[in-house]
Amino acid sequence: MRLKINTAIFSVSFALCFCLIMQSDAKMLTRCQLAKELLAHDFPRSYLSNWVCLVENESGRSTSKVMQLANHSVSYGLFQINNKNWCRKGRKGGICNIKCEDFLNDEISDDSRCAMQIFNRHGFQAWPGWVNKCRGRTLPDVSRC
Numbered sequence: 001m002r003l004k005i006n007t008a009i010f011s012v013s014f015a016l017c018f019c020l021i022m023q024s025d026a027k028m029l030t031r032c033q034l035a036k037e038l039l040a041h042d043f044p045r046s047y048l049s050n051w052v053c054l055v056e057n058e059s060g061r062s063t064s065k066v067m068q069l070a071n072h073s074v075s076y077g078l079f080q081i082n083n084k085n086w087c088r089k090g091r092k093g094g095i096c097n098i099k100c101e102d103f104l105n106d107e108i109s110d111d112s113r114c115a116m117q118i119f120n121r122h123g124f125q126a127w128p129g130w131v132n133k134c135r136g137r138t139l140p141d142v143s144r145c
Contacts, residue, residue, distance in 0.1 A: 026064030027106035029078075032145035034061050041112035049139035050124055055079060056140065057129030063106050077103030079115040080127070086114055 029037065031052060038051050058080040059065040067075045073084040083089055087100040094100075096114035103111050124130040 026062065026104065029061040029063070031056070031061070031140060031142065035142040035145040037108055038112070041109060043112070043116075048142055050130065050134060052140045052142055053134035053137075054124060054127050054130040057133040058127055063108065063111075064104050066104065074100065076100045077111050078108055079103070079111055079118075080129070081111065081114050081118070086118065 034055055035048055035052055038048060039045065043051050055061055055078055058075075059078050061078070063078050065075075065077065065080065067080060069075060069082070071084070073082050074089070075082045076087065081087060081096070081100070081103055083094065083100045085094055086096045087094040087098045087103065089100045092099055096110075096117055098110055098114060103114070118126045124135070
């Protein structure tokens with residue numbers, strides 16, 4: 001009995017440590033950090049408030065967000081890029097030719113390139129978070145960032 005309890009405690013401890021290690025590449029950005037990152041990745045300043053609003057409403061500014069959708073597709077990362085068309089789980093693929101898991105770290109160059117591809121094809125309407133929470137509304141003020 002004692003061996004089973006010790007094994008269970010070890011298993012739970014190992015699982016928690018593994019989760020913490022896996023999350024170490026993730027980042028929760030402040031609004032200004034996000035704005036600066038977007039500008040550094042060549043997002044146009046004229047749309048900056050729209051992009052910040054989009055990210056805040058899609059991922060909460062978290063690079064590690066994964067969302068299972070009702071249609072059985074999955075959205076990944078800061079921009080919640082969906083595996084239905086844009087990326088493939090476990091291997092490079094989709095229109096952006098990238099592994100979806102690559103959107104879950106704190107390096108957002110690949111995320112940014114794919115988000116701009118989506119935007120160039122569909123505009124902000126491609127993101128439900130922007131449509132429902134940003135379009136026609138007061139956008140975040142990033143002028144002091």
